[in-house]
Amino acid sequence: MATHLPVVDYEHIRKVKETPLEEFYTSGHRTCQGCESALVMRDFAKAAGARTVVTGATGCMYVANTSYQTTPWIIPWMHTQLGAGGASAIGMAAGLRALMRKGKIQQEKINVINFSGDLGGGDMGLSGVSGALQTDYDLLIILYDNESAANTDIQATGSTTYGAQTTFTPPGSKHRIMQRRWKKNIAGMLAVGHPTCRYVATASATFPALDFMNKVRKALNIGGPTFIHTFDPCPKGWDFHPRYSRELGELGIKCGIFPLYEVIDGQVIYTYDPRKRGRIPVRGYLEKQGRFAHLVEEDFNYIQGMVDKMWEEWEVPGVAPFRAGLEAS
Numbered sequence: 227m228a229t230h231l232p233v234v235d236y237e238h239i240r241k242v243k244e245t246p247l248e249e250f251y252t253s254g255h256r257t258c259q260g261c262e263s264a265l266v267m268r269d270f271a272k273a274a275g276a277r278t279v280v281t282g283a284t285g286c287m288y289v290a291n292t293s294y295q296t297t298p299w300i301i302p303w304m305h306t307q308l309g310a311g312g313a314s315a316i317g318m319a320a321g322l323r324a325l326m327r328k329g330k331i332q333q334e335k336i337n338v339i340n341f342s343g344d345l346g347g348g349d350m351g352l353s354g355v356s357g358a359l360q361t362d363y364d365l366l367i368i369l370y371d372n373e374s375a376a377n378t379d380i381q382a383t384g385s386t387t388y389g390a391q392t393t394f395t396p397p398g399s400k401h402r403i404m405q406r407r408w409k410k411n412i413a414g415m416l417a418v419g420h421p422t423c424r425y426v427a428t429a430s431a432t433f434p435a436l437d438f439m440n441k442v443r444k445a446l447n448i449g450g451p452t453f454i455h456t457f458d459p460c461p462k463g464w465d466f467h468p469r470y471s472r473e474l475g476e477l478g479i480k481c482g483i484f485p486l487y488e489v490i491d492g493q494v495i496y497t498y499d500p501r502k503r504g505r506i507p508v509r510g511y512l513e514k515q516g517r518f519a520h521l522v523e524e525d526f527n528y529i530q531g532m533v534d535k536m537w538e539e540w541e542v543p544g545v546a547p548f549r550a551g552l553e554a555s
């Protein structure tokens with residue numbers, strides 16, 4: 227039934243020197259200084275190369291990248307509605323397949339990539355992303371997660387870390403913690419529930435170096451519908467100096483609050499395993515961000531406890547939160 231086109235073999239990038247020099251997301255954007263989501267754009271475009279078409283859902287990565295008569299995109303790019311990332315990727319892949327079948331364009335592998343934010347892809351558009359992962363089209367969905375609706379001035383989403391201050395969740399004298407939800411486990415949920423999807427990964431644009439670009443290439447090589455969830459420190463929303471973006475991504479991964487893994491054909495591979503390398507306390511990561519300035523000892527302990535539980539008690543740490551082996555009573 228599947229009619230995948232011949233795979234383009236993207237090589238694994240072993241050293242920074244091997245990174246392609248060509249840029250497909252370049253100057254002409256207005257993202258904040260230190261914006262990791264912008265690096266996600268730059269990296270995936272670089273890794274995917276020229277034969278790529280992109281759809282982008284509303285959010286910072288749409289608005290800041292398409293100021294009137296300017297754009298950083300060198301490859302064809304199309305805006306789509308906030309919750310329509312998955313549907314737009316299906317439509318684009320189906321359109322290309324039909325044009326090739328009718329002989330209107332030549333048969334070749336053209337990468338179809340959608341990017342959606344955590345609100346657009348992880349909350350509002352989750353059904354469309356799920357639908358896309360059940361098709362037989364070659365498409366990659368990248369969910370760039372800055373843990374807020376950043377474009378509309380930092381509202382909490384389902385991906386915002388517990389305890390964070392946002393414009394929806396300001397700490398007050400009555401309630402210190404207004405963001406009381408634990409972060410939604412989007413990549414795990416999609417990996418567990420979509421057998422058609424052979425590749426799901428989590429990533430950071432900058433840590434470990436080259437990891438994200440190689441994951442993009444792996445997704446495109448494996449083909450079919452694929453998904454990558456990135457962890458993007460946002461100086462404006464997380465309230466830190468832009469010079470610390472890369473460091474915060476690294477700290478978030480090393481303390482284990484954002485697990486880094488790939489699920490390939492049902493096999494889980496930890497691309498950075500904090501259990502083997504010595505998981506550092508979450509406090510050092512949280513204290514560097516103004517959005518957590520109101521937290522007190524018991525809050526740090528609570529968050530640490532939840533992260534410990536994820537790594538020590540989940541059936542598949544960081545991926546699937548179930549515990550097996552209990553008898554029905």
Ligand SMILES: Cc1ncc(C[n+]2csc(CCOP(=O)(O)OP(=O)(O)O)c2C)c(N)n1
Nearest residue numbers: 285286287308343344345346374375376377
């Ligand atoms: C249907 C709809 N509702 C609300 C909006 C207003 N809006 C535009 S961008 C945005 C935030 C998107 O958040 P996210 O997907 O996380 O992307 P980010 O801005 O953080 O990059 C909102 C609420 C919209 N454009 N469309």
Ligand code: SF4
Nearest residue numbers: 257258261286460462
């Ligand atoms: S608000 Fe955050 S995500 Fe948006 S452009 Fe600025 S740093 Fe990037």
Ligand SMILES: [Mg+2]
Nearest residue numbers: 343344374376
């Ligand atoms: Mg967001």
